[in-house]
């Protein structure tokens with residue numbers, strides 16, 4: 590993973606993710622997958638970045 594590959598289209602503050610660009614609030618992936626863990630999502634907390642990987 591190239592940590593200098595800031596994707597300015599994907600802002601993210603989850604610095605504990607191994608895909609985080611570090612140094613600034615961006616993801617380093619070219620794309621991510623977002624999903625939900627609920628049947629009827631109603632709020633921002635209902636959705637998840639499914640590309641998250643433990644550092």
Ligand code: SF4
Pocket residue numbers: 599600601602603606607608609610615616617618621638639640641642
């Ligand atoms: S994979 Fe998801 S959680 Fe991880 S840095 Fe990228 S956007 Fe953030």
